[in-house]
Amino acid sequence: MNLILLGAPGAGKGTQAEIISEKLNIPQISTGNILRAAVKNGTECGLKAKSYMDAGALVPDEVVIGILKDRIAEADCANGYILDGFPRTVPQAEALEAMGVNIDKVIEISVDDEVIKSRLGGRRVCEACGASYHIEFNPPKTDGKCDKCGGNVVLRKDDAPETVIDRLRTYHEATAPLIDFYKGRGKLSTVVGQEEVADTSKLVLEAVNS
């Protein structure tokens, strides 16, 4: 099964993708995580992406489409995958179609901008392994240290409040048109993701199985 999780920054795509990935035993593909690893490793792609990411802007389509194409060709994607953060523009969605990829379902996680601002302001991520926490809703067991690897847990650079405003603007301008794009193809389900993580997971799984 090939799934897309769509939603604003901080809507909970990554959180939900991780949960469904375990339940369905198919990989979660986060273009954000792939790009952050490229930046950390100083690859050519990472060097191109860094300034866009730091500013809360989208990385150019051709860079991200190339990354995605390589990733879904890997062996672990043979039985399906969950796209978390891709596509993010109509040209990216069209590129997926041009690759011959059949998407079974697109699940939009809908969350108000004000809730998002508070979630991202409280998010902390592990510098070493990328695990995600929230100071209020999901804090690490030891303050500032990752439960999984002991790395330092810090504020993501693009979670600074002024950058979050730019990311939300980018979402509404460039990514939200995908809601109509996939509605027109009869693939879209929308779930409201404002309650607890487990409540949203239940709705997402119902949408996957519907």
Ligand code: AP5
């Ligand atoms: P990316 O990493 O994809 O960032 P994003 O879409 O902005 O998504 P986030 O990771 O911020 O949010 P999320 O929805 O996954 O929320 P999460 O589950 O963590 O991309 C980063 C950058 O890379 C982009 O800005 C762009 O520059 C570039 N990029 C990536 N893909 C691209 C593409 N295709 N094209 C072009 N550029 C691209 O949840 C957020 C927080 O809320 C967490 O702290 C979590 O614990 C908490 N939380 C989650 N759910 C709940 C809940 N129900 N209740 C309470 N708290 C919750």
